[in-house]
Amino acid sequence: MPDHDRKQDGLNKAERSTERHPQRQAKFSTSSGLEVKPLYTPEDGIESEAEYEQKLGYPGEYPYTRGVQPTMYRGRLWTMRQYAGFGSAEETNERFRFLLAQGQTGLSVAFDLPTQIGYDSDDLMAAGEVGKVGVAIDSLEDMEALLAGIPLDRVSTSMTINASAIVLLAMYIVAAEKQGISANQLSGTIQNDILKEYVARGTYIYPPKPSMRLITDIFAYCSKKVPNWNTISISGYHIREAGSTAVQEIAFTLSNAIAYVTAALEQGLAIDQFAPRLSFFFNAHNHFFEEIAKFRAARRIWSHVMRERFGAKDPKSLALRFHTQTAGSTLTAQQPDNNIVRVALQALMAVLGGTQSLHTNGRDEALALPTEESARIALRTQQIIAYESGAADAIDPLGGSYYIEALTDEIERAAREYMDQIDQLGGAVEAIEQGFMQREIHAAAYEEQRAIEAGRRIVVGVNKFQLENEPTPHLMRLNPKLGEIQTVKLARLRAARDQSAVDAVLQQLEQAAQGTENMMPYILDAVRAYATLGEICNTLRGVFGEYRPSNF
Amino acid sequence: MQQELAGQKIRVLIAKPGLDGHDRGALIIAQGLRDAGMEVIYTGLRQSPQQIVAAAIQEDVACIGLSSLSGAHMALFPEVVRLLRAEGIDDIFVIGGGIIPQDDIQALKEAGVEELFTPGTPMSDIADYIKRKVGSPIE
Numbered sequence: 001m002p003d004h005d006r007k008q009d010g011l012n013k014a015e016r017s018t019e020r021h022p023q024r025q026a027k028f029s030t031s032s033g034l035e036v037k038p039l040y041t042p043e044d045g046i047e048s049e050a051e052y053e054q055k056l057g058y059p060g061e062y063p064y065t066r067g068v069q070p071t072m073y074r075g076r077l078w079t080m081r082q083y084a085g086f087g088s089a090e091e092t093n094e095r096f097r098f099l100l101a102q103g104q105t106g107l108s109v110a111f112d113l114p115t116q117i118g119y120d121s122d123d124l125m126a127a128g129e130v131g132k133v134g135v136a137i138d139s140l141e142d143m144e145a146l147l148a149g150i151p152l153d154r155v156s157t158s159m160t161i162n163a164s165a166i167v168l169l170a171m172y173i174v175a176a177e178k179q180g181i182s183a184n185q186l187s188g189t190i191q192n193d194i195l196k197e198y199v200a201r202g203t204y205i206y207p208p209k210p211s212m213r214l215i216t217d218i219f220a221y222c223s224k225k226v227p228n229w230n231t232i233s234i235s236g237y238h239i240r241e242a243g244s245t246a247v248q249e250i251a252f253t254l255s256n257a258i259a260y261v262t263a264a265l266e267q268g269l270a271i272d273q274f275a276p277r278l279s280f281f282f283n284a285h286n287h288f289f290e291e292i293a294k295f296r297a298a299r300r301i302w303s304h305v306m307r308e309r310f311g312a313k314d315p316k317s318l319a320l321r322f323h324t325q326t327a328g329s330t331l332t333a334q335q336p337d338n339n340i341v342r343v344a345l346q347a348l349m350a351v352l353g354g355t356q357s358l359h360t361n362g363r364d365e366a367l368a369l370p371t372e373e374s375a376r377i378a379l380r381t382q383q384i385i386a387y388e389s390g391a392a393d394a395i396d397p398l399g400g401s402y403y404i405e406a407l408t409d410e411i412e413r414a415a416r417e418y419m420d421q422i423d424q425l426g427g428a429v430e431a432i433e434q435g436f437m438q439r440e441i442h443a444a445a446y447e448e449q450r451a452i453e454a455g456r457r458i459v460v461g462v463n464k465f466q467l468e469n470e471p472t473p474h475l476m477r478l479n480p481k482l483g484e485i486q487t488v489k490l491a492r493l494r495a496a497r498d499q500s501a502v503d504a505v506l507q508q509l510e511q512a513a514q515g516t517e518n519m520m521p522y523i524l525d526a527v528r529a530y531a532t533l534g535e536i537c538n539t540l541r542g543v544f545g546e547y548r549p550s551n552f
Numbered sequence: 553m554q555q556e557l558a559g560q561k562i563r564v565l566i567a568k569p570g571l572d573g574h575d576r577g578a579l580i581i582a583q584g585l586r587d588a589g590m591e592v593i594y595t596g597l598r599q600s601p602q603q604i605v606a607a608a609i610q611e612d613v614a615c616i617g618l619s620s621l622s623g624a625h626m627a628l629f630p631e632v633v634r635l636l637r638a639e640g641i642d643d644i645f646v647i648g649g650g651i652i653p654q655d656d657i658q659a660l661k662e663a664g665v666e667e668l669f670t671p672g673t674p675m676s677d678i679a680d681y682i683k684r685k686v687g688s689p690i691e
Contacts, residue, residue, distance in 0.1 A: 113571035113622055117598075125600075128627025129571045202573015202597050242576045329576070333651075333671045366671055368623070368653055442579050449580050453674045462672045472654050478623065549596060 007041060014039035030290040031448075032245035034410050040402035055300070055409075059395045060319075063303040065296050065408070066396040067354040068319040073392035078350075079357035080382045081158060081323065085110030085134035086369050087482055089145035092135040096150060098372070102379060107150070107188075108158040108359060110134030111168070116203040118164040118537025121486030131482035133369075134160070138490055139532045143171040144178065152176045157188035158233070158323070158357075163205040165192040166214050166520065167536050170527045173226065189230035189279060189323070192218060195256040195428055196235050198549065199437045200242035205537060208429050210544035214519065215260065216267045219274040221520035230279040232260060233323060239437075240283035241329045243445020246290050247411055249283060250298045251418035252428075252437050254305065258419075259428035261310055275306060276316035284346035284353075285327040291346070292398055293407035295322070295353030301412055301419075324350035325359040331366040335461040336473055339363040344381050351391050352398055358382055368475040435550065490532065497530040505529045506539050513543040561591040562686055563613040567604040568597045569632065572622035577649060577671075581617060584675030590682070601631040608636070608644055614686050617678075618648040618665075625652055630663035637664070645685060649673070 015038045028036040037044075046052045057063055060070030069075065082099055084107075085092045096107055111134040114126035120138050121130045130136050137143055152175075161168045169190050173183050194211040197204040204211070215232065222231045236244075236253035244252065257278065264274050282298065284291055302320040306312040326346035331339045340363045347360050360378040362370025370378065386392055398404045418440075425431040432438070451457040458464050479485075505526040512522040526536050566582045568575055575597060582592045593611050595604060608616050616636075618629050629648050636644055648660065649669040657668045666685070669678055683689070 113573075117571055119571075125571065125598075127570075128624035129622060132623035197573070202575065203571075241574075243580075367651065442583075445576055446580055446583055449584070449675065453676065459672075475653050475655075480626070 011039055011041070030246065030407070031285065031287050032247035032290065032411070032414060034247075034290070034407070034414065037406075040406055042402060044406040045402035046400060046405055055405075056399060060315075062307070062315070062318055064299040064319050066399050068299065068321055068356070072354060072395040073351070073386075074395065077386050077392060078355050079106045079156070080104050080379060080386075081106040081108045081357045081359055082375060082379055083108040083110050083158075083160065083325070083359045084375065085112075086476075087131040087135065087479055088485065089135055089137065089142040091479075093146050093148055093150075095372075095375075096146075099375070099379070100150070100155070102376060103383065104379060106156045106158065106357065109146070109160065111159070111161055112136045113203065115168070115533060116161060116164060118167070118205050118533060118541075120490060120532050120534030121483055122490050123534055126483065128483075130486055131478060136482065136486050137168065137171065137533060138486060139493055139530050140171050140174055140527050141489070141493055141530065143168075143175045147172070147175050147179070152179060153181045153185045158190075159188065160191050162191050162194055162197050162201075163203055163211065164533060164537055165190045166218055166523055167527065167533050169218065169229075170520065170523045171533075174524060174527050183226045184228070186226055187228040189233050190218070191235060191281070192232040193235045193256065193260075193281075195259060195432060196238055196253070198432050198547070199239060199252065199256075200244075200441065201235075201238040204547045206540065206544040207547045208433070210513075210540075211547075212260075212263045212429075213267075216264045216269070217518045217520055219264050219277070220267065220269060220518055222277065223269070223273050229277065231274070231277045233279045233281045234260065235281040237281050237283045237325055239441060240285060240327065242441050243329075243448060244441045245444050246285065246287065246294045247414040248418065248437075248440055248444060250294055250301070250411070251415040251422075252441075253280065253282070254298065254301055254415070255419050255422040255428040255431070257302070258305065258309075261306075262427065265310075271306075271310050271312045272314040272317050275310075275312050276314055278317075279356075280320055280322035282322050282324050282355075283327050284324050284350040284355075286330050286342070286346070288345065288349055289403060289407055290411070291349040292353045293404055293411050295324075295350070295355065296396075296399075296404070296408045297411040297415065298322070299354070300408070301415060321356045323357045323359070324353075324355040326350070326361045328361055328365060331361060331363070332459060332461050333366040334470065335467055336363050336367065338461055339366070340377060340381065343378060344385070347381055348385055348389070348391060351385055354396060364473055364475060367473065369478070371474065371476045493530060493532070501529045502526075502531045502535070506531055506535060509536065510539050510543060513540055561589060562615070562682060562688060563591045563593070563611060564615045564617060564682065565593050565595065565604070565608045565611055565613045566617045566619065567595040567599050567607070567632075568620070569599055569601060569604060569618055569628040570620055570622060570624040571598055572620050572624065572650075573597055574621040574650075575619070577621070578617075578619040581619070581649070581675060581678060585617075585679055585682070588676070588679035588683075590679070601628060601635055604632055605635040605639065605641075609639065609641065613644060615682050616644060616646045618646065618650075620648070620650045620652075623651070625650060625660065626656055629660055629665050633664035647678075647681070649678075
């Protein structure tokens, strides 16, 4: 049989539906609605040396499809970075030391909602929320307790903080200073991505314009004084958690990134001065191959955007580095141990997709914060992938797979379409103010919910394979008195500090906010004087106002 | 309920108390209840119990659905019930959803929250529950 006929014959056989073995579904598709063919062949993949050079290249080289470093995990494994934080600074400090002792290689701080939204623990708005989803930090005093005994010159710290990022970063810098470590020795990341807060996560304070100024002030300050700090982690994670598809996740994230770059350029920064410190944060969700292709496509698109649209030259500006967290929204409250398996698969996708750091979720996180045992299993999952599976031994091991390459191309094409649409709306800030991203995400989330309820999408243990009587798992309980404890601490602090010094620095901050100067030095002064987070953020609220979303 | 007797749509307030920003569930339920024929008002994020109760009265709803995924439910859900009672209102019932551990469900019911719906609950179960409570026929 000639080659052509053999191929057609193979495709026909793969597609054939017989009476005994009909296809399980009329059509197979990914989360983004991209059609999955029964069989992929060489013409779906990389067909020539020229196509290889153009689409893939080599790891550590433009367009970075295969990874951002030449040696990837053969040189150094990804950073195992478990997000943790709850209750008081002292309790979280204890969990950090436990995680470091277990072989974790970087810290990741979760802050409670009042801290994220710039309220002190004794503010009326903080009622019921103090210490719940993360640690409560009211002043430099709490930050010092959080970091006690942790070698900040050797441990890198990631902080999930956005609207109030400038204050928490200032507290971190001053706490390190007090340990005798200077700012240029510090390494870490602040999330600092306000746009996705308006879109999906909800911890905004100020309107977009002053928020973008705070962000570019941080870029400018850190490029000089804290050179190893990742000044932003542009996040698709929460967009995905809010219900987006994989394609929307990277399209909206990269469009947001373009908005930050544009804002920084408008402030007069040079592209290669700040772009090397931009980092990203993605979700590892359920569709194994789509997720791996998504990470590869995101790298390729970003390198094109940076080089062709913004004229970046520094290779570090072109390479998209990212953190990954496994998808919290895929965890089920039902039969929670099954989540260990979901997390392991998702973690493997992140590794096969070339992540720089990874958080694996605890099995019980659809019910509560993880217990210490759950947190350990989550970390062990990464260690098993790293040390036992061999998945980290060859670079981009799925590169060249007909299926993966076809999906990478498809995702790139579909994401580009969205990004063009957002450009036509006037960019990400406009698109968000018009509710475009929010509506697209909600439509996808609602469609997925309907698919689950109709049984078109199976969630094991939820709409199929349920258990009649589920045992109640042992869950993490938090100290409900923490709000009161923090209130007492705050009262003590306010009585002990030099109030006239606090008043003076807050007044200077107010003036700086009204002008156009970089605000970082003023916030550092306020933090040093033990002005509280709430006092600093309220000063800025007075100047900038607060963001009030329309409901879309 | 009077609004049912008049053949009007059941009115529901979906509310996000506290500082939690996770509104995927609240938005889905809001749309699901609309598709089930109800009139749904969504408060948006960061509502205090006082604001929620005021909105419920203003909008003349039969049901308040509270959603919280941040662990603040034990402080905020009972407060909404308490404020309703303090206003002397007995024709609005409160339900809740989100990340609510089993142990807390009984305590919330004792505090006057009528029912709690945890992750994995079909939208139609919630719609049917509300219709039953207001004495409306279930299709």
